[in-house]
Amino acid sequence: xxxxxxxxxxxxxxxxxxxxxxxxxxxxxxxxxxxxxxxxxxxxxxxxxxxxxxxxxxxxxxxxxxxxxxxxxxxxxxxxxxxxxxxxxxxxxxxxxxxxxxxxxxxxxxxxxxxxxxxxxxxxxxxxxxxxxxxxxxxxxxxxxxxxxxxxxxxxxxxxxxxxxxxxxxxxxxxxxxxxxxxxxxxxxxxxxxxxxxxxxxxxxxxxxxxxxxxxxxxxxxxxxxxxxxxxxxxxxxxxxxxxxxxxxxxxxxxxxxxxxxxxxxxxxxxxxxxxxxxxxxxxxxxxxxxxxxxxxxxxxxxxxxxxxxxxxxxxxxxxxxxxxxxxxxxxxxxxxxxxxxxxxxxxxxxxxxxxxxxxxxxxxxxxxxxxxxxxxxxxxxxxxxxxxxxxxxxxxxxxxxxxxxxxxxxxxxxxxxxxxxxxxxxxxxxxxxxxxx
Amino acid sequence: xxxxxxxxxxxxxxxxxxxxxxxxxxxxxxxxxxxxxxxxxxxxxxxxxxxxxxxxxxxxxxxxxxxxxxxxxxxxxxxxxxxxxxxxxxxxxxxxxxxxxxxxxxxxxxxxxxxxxxxxxxxxxxxxxxxxxxxxxxxxxxxxxxxxxxxxxxxxxxxxxxxxxxxxxxxxxxxxxxxxxxxxxxxxxxxxxxxxxxxxxxxxxxxxxxxxxxxxxxxxxxxxxxxxxxxxxxxxxxxxxxxxxxxxxxxxxxxxxxxxxxxxxxxxxxxxxxxxxxxxxxxxxxxxxxxxxxxxxxxxxxxxxxxxxxxxxxxxxxxxxxxxxxxxxxxxxxxxxxxxxxxxxxxxxxxxxxxxxxxxxxxxxxxxxxxxxxxxxxxxxxxxxxxxxxxxxxxxxxxxxxxxxxxxxxxxxxxxxxxxxxxxxxxxxxxxxxxxxxxxxxxxxxxxxxxxxxxxxxxxxxxxxxxxxxxxxxxxxxxxxxxxxxxxxxxxxxxxxx
Numbered sequence: 001x002x003x004x005x006x007x008x009x010x011x012x013x014x015x016x017x018x019x020x021x022x023x024x025x026x027x028x029x030x031x032x033x034x035x036x037x038x039x040x041x042x043x044x045x046x047x048x049x050x051x052x053x054x055x056x057x058x059x060x061x062x063x064x065x066x067x068x069x070x071x072x073x074x075x076x077x078x079x080x081x082x083x084x085x086x087x088x089x090x091x092x093x094x095x096x097x098x099x100x101x102x103x104x105x106x107x108x109x110x111x112x113x114x115x116x117x118x119x120x121x122x123x124x125x126x127x128x129x130x131x132x133x134x135x136x137x138x139x140x141x142x143x144x145x146x147x148x149x150x151x152x153x154x155x156x157x158x159x160x161x162x163x164x165x166x167x168x169x170x171x172x173x174x175x176x177x178x179x180x181x182x183x184x185x186x187x188x189x190x191x192x193x194x195x196x197x198x199x200x201x202x203x204x205x206x207x208x209x210x211x212x213x214x215x216x217x218x219x220x221x222x223x224x225x226x227x228x229x230x231x232x233x234x235x236x237x238x239x240x241x242x243x244x245x246x247x248x249x250x251x252x253x254x255x256x257x258x259x260x261x262x263x264x265x266x267x268x269x270x271x272x273x274x275x276x277x278x279x280x281x282x283x284x285x286x287x288x289x290x291x292x293x294x295x296x297x298x299x300x301x302x303x304x305x306x307x308x309x310x311x312x313x314x315x316x317x318x319x320x321x322x323x324x325x326x327x328x329x330x331x332x333x334x335x336x337x338x339x340x341x342x343x344x345x346x347x348x349x350x351x352x353x354x355x356x357x358x359x360x361x362x363x364x365x366x367x368x369x370x371x372x373x374x375x376x377x378x379x380x381x382x383x384x385x386x387x388x389x390x391x392x393x394x395x396x397x398x399x400x401x402x403x404x405x406x407x408x409x410x411x412x413x414x415x416x417x418x419x420x421x422x423x424x425x426x427x428x429x430x431x432x433x434x435x436x437x438x
Numbered sequence: 439x440x441x442x443x444x445x446x447x448x449x450x451x452x453x454x455x456x457x458x459x460x461x462x463x464x465x466x467x468x469x470x471x472x473x474x475x476x477x478x479x480x481x482x483x484x485x486x487x488x489x490x491x492x493x494x495x496x497x498x499x500x501x502x503x504x505x506x507x508x509x510x511x512x513x514x515x516x517x518x519x520x521x522x523x524x525x526x527x528x529x530x531x532x533x534x535x536x537x538x539x540x541x542x543x544x545x546x547x548x549x550x551x552x553x554x555x556x557x558x559x560x561x562x563x564x565x566x567x568x569x570x571x572x573x574x575x576x577x578x579x580x581x582x583x584x585x586x587x588x589x590x591x592x593x594x595x596x597x598x599x600x601x602x603x604x605x606x607x608x609x610x611x612x613x614x615x616x617x618x619x620x621x622x623x624x625x626x627x628x629x630x631x632x633x634x635x636x637x638x639x640x641x642x643x644x645x646x647x648x649x650x651x652x653x654x655x656x657x658x659x660x661x662x663x664x665x666x667x668x669x670x671x672x673x674x675x676x677x678x679x680x681x682x683x684x685x686x687x688x689x690x691x692x693x694x695x696x697x698x699x700x701x702x703x704x705x706x707x708x709x710x711x712x713x714x715x716x717x718x719x720x721x722x723x724x725x726x727x728x729x730x731x732x733x734x735x736x737x738x739x740x741x742x743x744x745x746x747x748x749x750x751x752x753x754x755x756x757x758x759x760x761x762x763x764x765x766x767x768x769x770x771x772x773x774x775x776x777x778x779x780x781x782x783x784x785x786x787x788x789x790x791x792x793x794x795x796x797x798x799x800x801x802x803x804x805x806x807x808x809x810x811x812x813x814x815x816x817x818x819x820x821x822x823x824x825x826x827x828x829x830x831x832x833x834x835x836x837x838x839x840x841x842x843x844x845x846x847x848x849x850x851x852x853x854x855x856x857x858x859x860x861x862x863x864x865x866x867x868x869x870x871x872x873x874x875x876x877x878x879x880x881x882x883x884x885x886x887x888x889x890x891x892x893x894x895x896x897x898x899x900x901x902x903x904x905x906x907x908x909x910x911x912x913x914x915x916x917x918x919x920x921x922x923x924x925x926x927x928x929x930x931x932x933x934x935x936x
Binding site for chain 2: 123143144147151170173183184
């Protein structure tokens, strides 16, 4: 059997080969934590090294700063331009590199072989054009934004995770449903429908997810394009420095998660309002208990063990008001350093332990929003060691009572897996790690 | 559904009457709206069966199609409808007004308003517009002169209905449900009779009882375009058959009798809805209009003026599909309009603002300290930057750096400097900018004073620029390249499935 590193290296080589031969571009699908940024950096260095200026497009300033920082550290001799809006204040990690120039106009960065910026900034960059573009998080970019940017480059590498949340619009309309250039679709789906000849490659190894997580996430959310974990089960371990007193449900859930990488902390069945105080309290208490017990994680990065600090823990929710309620409780416990955010806010981030308030917990109905596969996929694929899902009992029954009833439109490619199926698959797997809470 | 809406609905159930959920009216109601109640034949999308139309409660006109499967009769119906609608529109093509914008322009001083019972009525209007706007007025299968023109106007009305803040085309159930919460689901709110039962029950009945009564399709026929299936089977089908038989046997007096009987049956289905429509207009008119309603109606007048000019200048009918660039541009426009509309509604209406306060997007409090004359001298130029402290009981989600807007002073930016607990309340320190005159001392009233009750929101109704898109001929390769230029042809009127 080929090693994970060997698989990944071969995939990267193939992508680089495609890139050299591509007439228009290459699309790379990357499962969670599969080294997407590393690929972007390698491709940028390779293209810039070959004397072809590259524009790098990401979706948020945060993402652009991350890429700029890593590229500048990786290639100190490479001159990098950071294109930004007038009110942008360079973050410390960008400002510390002497080889990075920040400017508001593309003309001021004429000599830089690599220029980075957000898609929105690139859309305003005037008439300058580049032979190559690298578009990061391309599945989160809406096609109407690509329309504004695409005139600036000849060929492009699109990188992104198809399993995450689709871009959305506050406007509800079916006016463009079925059109190949539907502006509400992601950049990649529109690109591929107009350019079916573009090669689609996949990164086969997730370096973030531990083995049990890679299995579950791959099966539920990437049923036809599976991936494997880059680490073996015995390489990732979590232990606690403090023992538990007695056996309460929180400690049981934490120990289940430490042992197997997953836990389902199940509260009694009940229909609740969106900010279910019981579930909110459980999320906050689990987080507090986790940090009290002094967790230590062992992985291929830190074989001697590293303590899990509050900034390596996250709580994920579906709605902003739920995140707000949990944040308020954690702040009262002095745990303001724990990240609490919605799936949209956690997209692209990585933690050691993640506690998830299940989107369907306590609900009476399963709407398209709450069933969206990407939402659950983001929430359950942010962790390097363990993930604890907090939910009211009865989600499988709720799913059975609400089969997917979304209309099927002509001329719209079917997306797999659908949210209903993915949710069922996750719940079916999670039930073996169930801890009943009173 | 927000917690407040859920509460209003629960109250409606408990009290047996719809609960107002807005303090002001958020839609424009014309002095002379055109009420249009269409009926379609079951089984064939977009086949008109009858319509009741008119701009006055006492001036209902009934149009019927004795044989809806006959295309000639269908376009004869369209021609009759065109005469009425185009006459109505023509009334608004006279009076003009001057707009003093940066580029002064002339627009029509008022615009037509089309009222339909429900969103399905709008969808029917769109289908009817689509099936008529590409027809030829000469050659084979010619239609009367005014039919394609009707199609363009109906398409215009249907497209305006997609724009959230527009009142040019109003589905009445939607307008009512925006202002009242009933004790039933949003799906049930689409039934005009039931909805009005909750809002405006007849004397002696509670809203819930009136709504239950209105569910009987005999007492309260559906508001269309779909008809009641029992009516279809027991009343409509025999009369359609009678018309057909009479025509086959030579027509004459028997034919006329059959047609009259059919028209009478259809009128019995339409008349109750007609009455309900005008009752809804009265109810909406009785509400005081919100502050931004007239400026939104101005945008409708602009759209009307623009479309009238397109037709006058001989422009082509609206294309069947949007191109890549026009779709993206339209979406950007809709998103901008939606955001402005949401902000304006909250600014106009404390009950709508309350929903945003619940989610932490806005807060209401009292000013506890103010430094109205504070001057910032750190920059190149000394600038006026007053600071105020607001204490609130509301949830505050804003973090330092967030820019807030107050409905009382929409042109002023308030940047959050700090958020700190103050007892069991939250103290927010704000730094103000703009809207205070040009001097280094603020104009009177432009800075909130100590003790004043203020509201701040994380959203504003300020002007946002629409993004730039490439010209259609520069459509990039990712979106299929430049589209073929549109050349009108006889195939335009065909449908992919026909």
